[in-house]
Amino acid sequence: MSNVTIKKVETDSDLMKFIKFQWEVYKDEPFWVPPLLMDRKKILNKKKNPFFLHAEADYFLAYRGNKIVGRIAAIKNDLHNKYHEDKVGFFGFFECFNDQEAANALFDTVKDWLKERGLDAMRGPANPSSNDEYGMLLEGFDDEPRLLMPYNPKYYLSLCESYGFQKAKDLYAYRLESDKVLSSQKLERVQALARERAKITITSLNMKDFDNELKKVKYVYNKAWAINWGFVPLTDKELDAMAEDLKPLVEPSLVLFGEINNEIVGFALVMLDYNQIFKSFNGRLLPFNWIKMFTQKKKIKYARVITLGLIPEFQKRGLDAVFYWEVVNRARDLGILLGEASWILEDNQMMNRGAEVMNSVLYKKYRLYEINI
Numbered sequence: 001m002s003n004v005t006i007k008k009v010e011t012d013s014d015l016m017k018f019i020k021f022q023w024e025v026y027k028d029e030p031f032w033v034p035p036l037l038m039d040r041k042k043i044l045n046k047k048k049n050p051f052f053l054h055a056e057a058d059y060f061l062a063y064r065g066n067k068i069v070g071r072i073a074a075i076k077n078d079l080h081n082k083y084h085e086d087k088v089g090f091f092g093f094f095e096c097f098n099d100q101e102a103a104n105a106l107f108d109t110v111k112d113w114l115k116e117r118g119l120d121a122m123r124g125p126a127n128p129s130s131n132d133e134y135g136m137l138l139e140g141f142d143d144e145p146r147l148l149m150p151y152n153p154k155y156y157l158s159l160c161e162s163y164g165f166q167k168a169k170d171l172y173a174y175r176l177e178s179d180k181v182l183s184s185q186k187l188e189r190v191q192a193l194a195r196e197r198a199k200i201t202i203t204s205l206n207m208k209d210f211d212n213e214l215k216k217v218k219y220v221y222n223k224a225w226a227i228n229w230g231f232v233p234l235t236d237k238e239l240d241a242m243a244e245d246l247k248p249l250v251e252p253s254l255v256l257f258g259e260i261n262n263e264i265v266g267f268a269l270v271m272l273d274y275n276q277i278f279k280s281f282n283g284r285l286l287p288f289n290w291i292k293m294f295t296q297k298k299k300i301k302y303a304r305v306i307t308l309g310l311i312p313e314f315q316k317r318g319l320d321a322v323f324y325w326e327v328v329n330r331a332r333d334l335g336i337l338l339g340e341a342s343w344i345l346e347d348n349q350m351m352n353r354g355a356e357v358m359n360s361v362l363y364k365k366y367r368l369y370e371i372n373i
Contacts, residue, residue: 005064006062070096071106075124087121094124107163120372121370133149136368149173180359270304273304
């Protein structure tokens with residue numbers, strides 16, 4: 001008989017226990033970066049997060065006696081199922097001690113929840129979707145995660161695989177060094193040729209015209225990534241919420257738009273790795289840590305290329321090389337000499353070839369697991 005009991009999160013107190021359990025799991029983990037509590041509360045809030053306008057979820061805690069030993073979210077994303085014409089459900093926000101019995105109880109709970117809603121597969125982790133933190137760290141445990149990328153203990157892989165999960169897809173992260181990137185004669189040649197042929201103009205984000213700039217992002221985003229595995233379109237409300245969250249952190253010179261004949265054809269979002277500051281916050285932004293975001297900004301040595309996309313009719317013309325060349329040069333002007341391009345699907349040949357041309361190093365991998373239910 002199992003000594004593990006599962007309790008559904010019902011109250012605000014339960015939700016705080018759900019959020020703060022991470023601190024128990026990672027208390028001796030030197031590379032973990034604590035999430036901001038206010039961000040976690042916002043993303044899990046079913047009344048305020050626009051994700052829940054097309055999705056539903058429940059959160060669960062695993063107990064041994066009075067001690068919490070694990071947590072998980074069960075997620076039904078109607079927009080995903082409509083877009084892909086499938087019946088895949090998700091688990092997310094998974095955290096657990098190295099306790100297979102507790103992990104099995106959590107996964108069983110999600111499986112039953114998803115089956116009750118007519119779904120036939122469970123995939124994850126998704127926190128809560130492919131537009132958020134996605135995947136489980138597979139390789140690269142000896143480094144802190146970049147901004148908005150996940151981190152987890154290595155034993156999580158065993159907990160999933162022992163339960164019966166199998167690989168659905170791997171995601172790649174590449175390490176960029178400005179000197180190595182800019183020493184690539186092939187990259188320099190390709191970007192110069194593409195720039196001349198296409199007559200592309202690269203501009204940076206105009207913060208004084210933020211609303212109109214956001215319209216460009218919306219136009220490109222759902223076109224550029226439409227055919228990618230696991231892609232789910234962002235709704236206008238989701239994009240607005242994401243923009244509101246990222247706006248205080250944005251470095252305008254690293255948010256780039258590409259235009260040809262005054263037509264928007266591509267977009268790149270590059271963020272400074274604020275995790276290098278957030279780590280010392282221990283989850284708390286207020287009352288005084290928010291000041292450090294500005295006073296300690298110069299300590300940041302990494303940037304993350306979060307998205308770089310071209311609408312389909314302008315792909316495979318070398319224009320991605322133009323964006324990378326611009327990004328690395330502009331980051332270097334800010335004193336940022338290191339970067340991460342993430343995440344990239346393992347079978348996205350165009351983007352992976354581009355990473356190779358930039359003399360980058362594949363230094364982290366993440367895995368999406370799936371099991372039929």
